[in-house]
Amino acid sequence: xxxxxxxxxxxxxxxxxxxxxxxxxxxxxxxxxxxxxxxxxxxxxxxxxxxxxxxxxxxxxxxxxxxxxxxxxxxxxxxxxxxxxxxxxxxxxxxxxxxxxxxxxxxxxxxxxxxxxxxxxxxxxxxxxxxxxxxxxxxxxxxxxxxxxxxxxxxxxxxxxxxxxxxxxxxxxxxxxxxxxxxxxxxxxxxxxxxxxxxxxxxxxxxxxxxxxxxxxxxxxxxxxxxxxxxxxxxxxxxxxxxxxxxxxxxxxxxxxxxxxxxxxxxxxxxxxxxxxxxxxxxxxxxxxxxxxxxxxxxxxxxxxxxxxxxxxxxxxxxxxx
Amino acid sequence: xxxxxxxxxxxxxxxxxxxxxxxxxxxxxxxxxxxxxxxxxxxxxxxxxxxxxxxxxxxxxxxxxxxxxxxxxxxxxxxxxxxxxxxxxxxxxxxxxxxxxxxxxxxxxxxxxxxxxxxxxxxxxxxxxxxxxxxxxxxxxxxxxxxxxxxxxxxxxxxxxxxxxxxxxxxxxxxxxxxxxxxxxxxxxxxxxxxxxxxxxxxxxxxxxxxxxxxxxxxxxxxxxxxxxxxxxxxxxxxxxxxxxxxxxxxxxxxxxxxxxxxxxxxxxxxxxxxxxxxxxxxxxxxxxxxxxxxxxxxxxxxxxxxxxxxxxxxxxxxxxxxxxxxxxx
Amino acid sequence: xxxxxxxxxxxxxxxxxxxxxxxxxxxxxxxxxxxxxxxxxxxxxxxxxxxxxxxxxxxxxxxxxxxxxxxxxxxxxxxxxxxxxxxxxxxxxxxxxxxxxxxxxxxxxxxxxxxxxxxxxxxxxxxxxxxxxxxxxxxxxxxxxxxxxxxxxxxxxxxxxxxxxxxxxxxxxxxxxxxxxxxxxxxxxxxxxxxxxxxxxxxxxxxxxxxxxxxxxxxxxxxxxxxxxxxxxxxxxxxxxxxxxxxxxxxxxxxxxxxxxxxxxxxxxxxxxxxxxxxxxxxxxxxxxxxxxxxxxxxx
Numbered sequence: 001x002x003x004x005x006x007x008x009x010x011x012x013x014x015x016x017x018x019x020x021x022x023x024x025x026x027x028x029x030x031x032x033x034x035x036x037x038x039x040x041x042x043x044x045x046x047x048x049x050x051x052x053x054x055x056x057x058x059x060x061x062x063x064x065x066x067x068x069x070x071x072x073x074x075x076x077x078x079x080x081x082x083x084x085x086x087x088x089x090x091x092x093x094x095x096x097x098x099x100x101x102x103x104x105x106x107x108x109x110x111x112x113x114x115x116x117x118x119x120x121x122x123x124x125x126x127x128x129x130x131x132x133x134x135x136x137x138x139x140x141x142x143x144x145x146x147x148x149x150x151x152x153x154x155x156x157x158x159x160x161x162x163x164x165x166x167x168x169x170x171x172x173x174x175x176x177x178x179x180x181x182x183x184x185x186x187x188x189x190x191x192x193x194x195x196x197x198x199x200x201x202x203x204x205x206x207x208x209x210x211x212x213x214x215x216x217x218x219x220x221x222x223x224x225x226x227x228x229x230x231x232x233x234x235x236x237x238x239x240x241x242x243x244x245x246x247x248x249x250x251x252x253x254x255x256x257x258x259x260x261x262x263x264x265x266x267x268x269x270x271x272x273x274x275x276x277x278x279x280x281x282x283x284x285x286x287x288x289x290x291x292x293x294x295x296x297x298x299x300x301x302x303x304x305x306x307x308x309x310x311x312x313x314x315x316x317x318x319x320x321x322x
Numbered sequence: 323x324x325x326x327x328x329x330x331x332x333x334x335x336x337x338x339x340x341x342x343x344x345x346x347x348x349x350x351x352x353x354x355x356x357x358x359x360x361x362x363x364x365x366x367x368x369x370x371x372x373x374x375x376x377x378x379x380x381x382x383x384x385x386x387x388x389x390x391x392x393x394x395x396x397x398x399x400x401x402x403x404x405x406x407x408x409x410x411x412x413x414x415x416x417x418x419x420x421x422x423x424x425x426x427x428x429x430x431x432x433x434x435x436x437x438x439x440x441x442x443x444x445x446x447x448x449x450x451x452x453x454x455x456x457x458x459x460x461x462x463x464x465x466x467x468x469x470x471x472x473x474x475x476x477x478x479x480x481x482x483x484x485x486x487x488x489x490x491x492x493x494x495x496x497x498x499x500x501x502x503x504x505x506x507x508x509x510x511x512x513x514x515x516x517x518x519x520x521x522x523x524x525x526x527x528x529x530x531x532x533x534x535x536x537x538x539x540x541x542x543x544x545x546x547x548x549x550x551x552x553x554x555x556x557x558x559x560x561x562x563x564x565x566x567x568x569x570x571x572x573x574x575x576x577x578x579x580x581x582x583x584x585x586x587x588x589x590x591x592x593x594x595x596x597x598x599x600x601x602x603x604x605x606x607x608x609x610x611x612x613x614x615x616x617x618x619x620x621x622x623x624x625x626x627x628x629x630x631x632x633x634x635x636x637x638x639x640x641x642x643x644x645x646x647x648x649x650x651x652x
Numbered sequence: 653x654x655x656x657x658x659x660x661x662x663x664x665x666x667x668x669x670x671x672x673x674x675x676x677x678x679x680x681x682x683x684x685x686x687x688x689x690x691x692x693x694x695x696x697x698x699x700x701x702x703x704x705x706x707x708x709x710x711x712x713x714x715x716x717x718x719x720x721x722x723x724x725x726x727x728x729x730x731x732x733x734x735x736x737x738x739x740x741x742x743x744x745x746x747x748x749x750x751x752x753x754x755x756x757x758x759x760x761x762x763x764x765x766x767x768x769x770x771x772x773x774x775x776x777x778x779x780x781x782x783x784x785x786x787x788x789x790x791x792x793x794x795x796x797x798x799x800x801x802x803x804x805x806x807x808x809x810x811x812x813x814x815x816x817x818x819x820x821x822x823x824x825x826x827x828x829x830x831x832x833x834x835x836x837x838x839x840x841x842x843x844x845x846x847x848x849x850x851x852x853x854x855x856x857x858x859x860x861x862x863x864x865x866x867x868x869x870x871x872x873x874x875x876x877x878x879x880x881x882x883x884x885x886x887x888x889x890x891x892x893x894x895x896x897x898x899x900x901x902x903x904x905x906x907x908x909x910x911x912x913x914x915x916x917x918x919x920x921x922x923x924x925x926x927x928x929x930x931x932x933x934x935x936x937x938x939x940x941x942x943x944x945x946x947x948x949x950x951x952x
Contacts, residue, residue, distance in 0.1 A: 044504035045475075057850045079855075086852030098843030103865045113851045148592060159851075169850075178361040178531060180589035183575045187585050205504060208579030212586060232582065249509040251534025253561050253576045261538075263513055264506045266460075267476050 003071060004032040005166055005199050006056065011065030013051050013223075023271045025051040027223040028065070031201075033167065038193060038200040040214030040231065042207060042246070046268045048223035049203045053171045056201060057091050058082055069167070087117040090160040094172035096152035100144040106130070106155050107140035113163045133158040133188060150181035154188065161192055169201045174209060186212060207250050211235050216305070219243050222271055222279045229305020240307040241286040278310065291316055324388070325349040326525050327493050332385035332396060334368045334377065334549075340597025342381070343369050344549045347623075350493060350525040355516065357536035357557060358529045359572075360546035363593050366529045369546070370495050373527075374406050375399030390492060408438040411486035415498040417478035421470040427454075427481050428466030431488055438489040453484040458514055476507035480514065487518060494518070494526045500535070512539055533576050537561050545569045548593055548604040551623060555630025565632040567609045567640065603635065611640050690941035693934035700931050703747050704754035711744035716899050724917055736920055737913060745901040749924060750931075752902035753883050756813060756895075760820040760882035765875045767821070768828025769867070775829070776836025777859055787833070793826030802885065806894045813902075816895040820885045824878050835870035839863050873943045880935035887928050903928045 008031040014022040026048040033039045043049040054060040056067060058074070067075040074085055090113065093099035100109050107126045114121040127137045133154040144152055153173060160168050173189070174182040190213060193200060204210050210217055211231055219227040219242065227240040238244045245262040266283045269275055275282050281292040291310050300312035310316045327350040334343035343365040350356050358366045372383035376399070383396040390409065394401045402410075414420045422430055431450045435441060441449065454462035457480040470478055479499060486494060496515060500508035516539050519526050528540055536543050536557050543557040545566065553566040564570040574587035591608040594600060602617040603609070609616065613636065621633040627641075634640070703710060712732070719739035727734045733742035775786035793801075805819035839845065840863065848858050883903075889895035890904025898905060903924045910920030 044506060059846055059850065083852035083854065086850060089850070091847070091850045093843055093847060095843055099847040101844040101848075101862050101866070104861075112848065112853065116851055116853045116857075179533075179572065179575045180361060183578070183586035183588040184590070187588060190585070206579075207505075208576075212579055212583070245506060249505040251512075251532065251538045252580050253533050253537045253573055261509065263509050265510075267474050267507060268504075 003068075005035045005037075005070060006031070006033040006201070007066075007068040008032070008052070008056065009066045009068065011052070011055060011062045011067065013048070013055060013060065014063045017272070021272060024274060025223050025271060026055070026062075027274070029220070029223070029225055031218060031225075033199050033201060035166065036193075036197040036199050037216065038202055038214045040210035040217040041201065041203045041220055042205065042210055042217055043220035044205060044246075044268060046222070046271060047220040048271075049205075049220050050171055051223075052220070053091075053169050053201060053203045056167075057089055057169050058086065084117075087113070087163050088166040090163065090165040090168050092153070092156050092160050092168060092170040092173045094176055096149065096156045096176075097144055099156060100152065102144055105141050105143060106135075106147070109144070110155060110158045110162055113159060117163055119163060129158045129162055130155070132161075132192075134184075148181075149177050150185060153177065153185050157185070157188060157192065161196065161198070164196055165198065167199045167201065169203075171203045172205070173202075175204065175206060182209070189213065207235060207247055219246070222268065222274050224279055225308065226280060227302070227305070227307040227309075229302060229307075232304075234302075234304035237303070239302040239304070239312060240280075240309050241284050241311070242280045243307075245285065278308070280309075286311060288316065324391075326352045326390065328388040329373060329396075330386045330388070332369060332372060332383065332387075334365065334372045334381060334383050336596060337380040337382070340599070342549050342596045343372065343383075346385075346544075346546075346549075346551050348527070348544065348551075350527060352492065352525050353519060353523045354542065355519045355526040355528055355540045357540035357543035358527055358546060359531060359533055359536055359543060361531060361572075361593065363596075364546045365549040366546050367497055370412070370497050370527065370529050372396055373402075373495065374410055374412060375402035376406070407434060408489050409491055410493045410495065411489070411491035413479075413483055413486045413494065413496045413499045415501050417475075417482040418470060420482055421478070421485075423470055425469070426466065427468055427470065427473070431466070431481075431485055434485055434488050449488070453488055454481070456487070457481070457484045458510070459484070475503055476510060479503065479507075479511055483511075483514065483518075487522070487524075492525060494524050495529070496526060497529045498531070499528070501530070501532075508535075515539070533561065533572060545572070549596065550604065550633065552605065552634070553630065553632040554623070555628060559628040559630055563628075565626045565630060565637050565641070566605075566634045567611050567636075568605045569632075570640075571608075571610075603633075611636050611643075687941050687945075690937055693937040693941075696930060696934045697938065700750060700754060700934075704751045707747040707751040711741070711747045713741040713744045715740060715744040715748045715901055724913070727919075733923060734917075734919060736909065742920065742923065745906060746923060746927060749901035749903045749906050750927060752813065752896050752900060753886050753904070753928070754931075756817050756820070756886045756902075757879045757883035759817050760824060760885075761875045761879035763817075764821045764824035764878055764882075765828050765832075765871060768825050768830075768874070769832050769871060771825070771829040772832035772836050773859055773863065776833045776840060777855070777863065783833075786829070790826045790829050790833075793822075794830065798823040798885070799888070802889060803894070806889065811894045811897060813896045813900070816886055816889050819889070820882050823885070824882065828874050828878060831874055832867065832870060835867055836863060839866045842866070869942070869945075873939055876935055876939040876942060880932045880939065883928065883935075884932055 008029060010028050010030060011026055012028055013026040014024050016022045029052060041049045041052060051060060055062050062075055066073055069085060069089065072085065074082060077085065110129055111121050111126050126140060130136065130139055135151060135154050139147065139151065147155065174185050177185060186209065192198065202210065202214055214231050216229065217231045217234055218225050219240065221242055227234065227238065227243045235247060238247055245264045248260060248262040262285060264283045269282060277293040277295055278297050281287055284292065288310060297308050297310045297313065299306045299308050302312065329346065329348040332343060332346040333341055336342050346369055358369065360366045371377055373387065377383060385396040387394045387396055389405065428450050431453060432446050435446050435449065450466055451462040454465055459465045459477060459480050465473065465477065465481065473481065499515065500511050503511060512535060515526060518524050528535065530536060540557045542555065543560055544551045544554040545568065547568045553560060553564065553569045560569060561573055564573050571589045575589065578587045589608055594604055602619055603621050606612045606616040616635055619635060621635045623631045623633045626632050626637050717740065722735050722739040723737055725731055725735045731741050731743065733746060736742055736745065771786050775783040802819040802823050805822060806815045809815040809818060845858060845862055848862055886895055886902060887904035890902045891908045893908065895904055896902035906924040907921055910924065914921045
């Protein structure tokens with residue numbers, strides 16, 4: 001197999017805090033994305049999913065581990081070289097309004113990556129981009145606040161695809177939008193992905209959105225990857241109890257699609273001192289015993305990919321039954 | 323039969339702009355959770371705030387409310403003041419802004435009860451702990467002494483719910499109570515609210531854009547579009563076979579996220595701005611069943627099958643068309 | 653009760669969203685024009701500026717030529733504001749006095765805001781050790797009483813307009829640097845700065861394209877305020893004889909000159925005094941109005 005486009009190797013991130021100690025936002029996370037592949041990161045707030053996205057685009061530095069893009073380790077690049085690489089790694093933010101300079105016209109905002117990377121840019125190129133994302137020429141000379149949330153996110157997407165990057169990191173790109181607009185924007189992203197063959201790192205808390213958009217998915221909890229694998233089989237039959245709970249907690253409209261609800265107790269423990277053993281054990285409805293609170297589970301193969309849970313360890317299960 | 327709560331001909335007017343909510347009728351019975359759904363800007367939050375008489379400057383309401391046998395005029399928000407926080411309580415989306423940041427949870431609860439209940443200090447103290455326990459806070463004593471910022475989002479929302487139910491309200495208005503929360507915490511909070519409705523016989527108006535929550539927790543629902551109720555009825559019936567093209571499209575949007583599809587269902591176009599003064603159906607421009615008549619004649623909420631009501635001139639035609647398509651596919 | 657009272661703000665935003673035909677955001681100038689006090693202040697300041705620029709041509713007579721036989725005359729057709737103790741035309745001296753004061757104020761405001769801005773951008777954008785060093789130096793500057801500092805500087809550099817201007821510039825830099833640094837820090841946190849960084853935009857370009865344009869409001873406010881305080885500072889220093897030197901009039905030394913005869917001819921003190929007071933007041937009103945207009949939170 002050829003080298004993946006993005007290879008995140010054992011990345012950890014600890015934020016020092018004022019009263020001493022540190023918050024472990026990410027702990028030894030691996031992630032690969034192939035050319036043109038869409039990989040989803042699912043997690044609740046505090047899971048570290050946004051931190052991972054920010055490390056990939058260079059807004060944060062990893063405390064440990066490496067990040068390779070193509071055949072370059074981008075985590076240790078000097079600023080000038082890193083800026084050059086960014087031509088191939090663009091980002092779509094959750095808050096489109098905040099991500100745009102309020103004093104710039106939409107046309108200039110969309111043109112910025114092209115200008116930055118010294119690519120040809122003129123009015124017709126910008127108009128073409130705007131039209132591609134479903135905005136007409138009349139939006140070119142408007143300011144961001146004059147657009148609706150959905151239109152702004154379209155403009156943000158036009159900005160991201162303008163330089164035809166190999167990877168787009170999208171951090172909750174549709175979670176601020178209304179359901180009908182959300183669907184429009186997701187369809188747009190999907191068609192662009194198919195057209196340009198762009199790879200995506202797609203961060204979301206919404207399983208439905210990830211299911212629609214992503215080929216593979218990683219489930220993050222307290223900065224750890226608990227389960228990874230191909231989206232369809234993983235979400236259809238999650239093997240990690242956390243993924244199961246997460247999937248069941250999404251309310252669905254049609255009664256046919258409804259699963260048995262698993263309501264987790266308690267809340268996300270403090271990432272300042274994560275639980276011993278399996279980090280999910282304090283809330284796990286399927287906890288099997290002392291092993292969960294003492295031993296850190298290994299990664300086990302599943303049908304969809306891998307999961308990090310003692311339930312999957314034949315030895316532990318065997319001990320229990322005998 | 324008379325309902326616990328009834329709002330009739332509710333209108334919210336934004337000065338110099340127009341009616342953001344137009345002729346809405348709502349009713350709730352004890353022990354039921356009713357969903358009020360719609361996309362942002364459809365007027366659902368303004369509807370809620372007009373009921374408790376809290377509208378910002380430049381926004382005024384009119385209409386009648388009947389509650390526990392008394393009648394109130396929405397145009398006189400002061401009439402509603404004694405109900406607010408007492409018989410009608412509210413839970414908002416963001417507990418952090420709804421709470422006093424420099425007062426401990428316990429004393430905020432105490433404040434509310436002192437205003438509406440006739441209890442001595444000792445009784446109130448016990449009740450604070452009981453309430454925190456009731457909303458599923460694991461260590462009530464500790465939380466009572468905590469400040470809002472010291473709690474997680476889920477705990478804060480629980481504390482806010484404790485505050486809302488502290489004076490034994492009959493009607494609870496929950497405005498997007500779980501939108502700011504993670505889905506596993508959302509499930510916890512919704513279970514708590516559902517328990518309050520089932521066990522304490524509260525009537526609850528759940529304002530949300532999340533149809534999934536309505537499907538799981540609400541017995542009845544109202545779909546709002548551009549300030550009007552376009553469909554209402556038992557939520558199961560509305561969601562399984564929506565009668566109004568707008569609710570149909572909304573459900574399709576959501577349902578396609580559960581199915582494996584190449585493209586999601588969408589609703590093209592945007593909600594007409596407040597005060598557009600469209601003579602006909604406000605959804606006409608986005609409706610795929612639109613006919614010339616839709617743009618001139620304003621549809622009213624009329625009964626359709628399953629005890630529902632929908633505001634669409636073509637309800638029957640659409641029904642037939644969809645049935646025919648379904649038949650052809652089968 | 654808690655959950656109901658404090659939520660009106662969110663209703664207000666909802667209403668604004670609901671009323672999606674909300675009036676388009678008017679420009680800063682447009683909003684100043686809605687504020688009639690500020691508009692009035694603008695007109696007054698404009699008049700001052702016209703006088704300051706046009707003083708050599710507007711002055712009916714020479715402000716320097718003494719007519720010792722016409723000393724301390726009351727207002728008349730020949731001398732609209734009368735004459736001073738040397739028989740010089742008071743109106744002409746007022747015009748030229750305004751010219752000196754406004755000139756020094758403008759230079760001080762321009763130079764100290766520019767240097768303050770530069771320091772603020774370097775400190776605020778680079779952060780880290782650079783920010784620490786600049787901030788500490790600024791703190792030291794702030795800890796010194798401005799007046800004492802100015803007095804010391806003028807003593808070192810010699811009295812006169814030039815010395816006054818330099819002393820005031822140095823005195824105001826810490827203030828402008830501090831205010832603008834916090835403005836830079838605020839802009840720095842904005843999502844569009846991160847977005848530009850991810851795009852790969854060069855830091856210098858980020859500063860020029862993204863940070864600076866969003867500081868325009870703060871810079872304008874700061875310049876206006878420093879302008880006002882610099883005129884006040886000039887008046888103070890000239891009053892104690894360290895600023896603009898005779899025979900060149902400035903509002904400060906005119907007050908000082910008039911003061912010797914304040915009981916006999918109060919007009920000589922009152923007129924320049926009022927001139928200073930009105931100008932400062934108008935500038936402060938404009939400064940406040942600009943701040944309100946630039947602050948999106950006060951959008952009506």
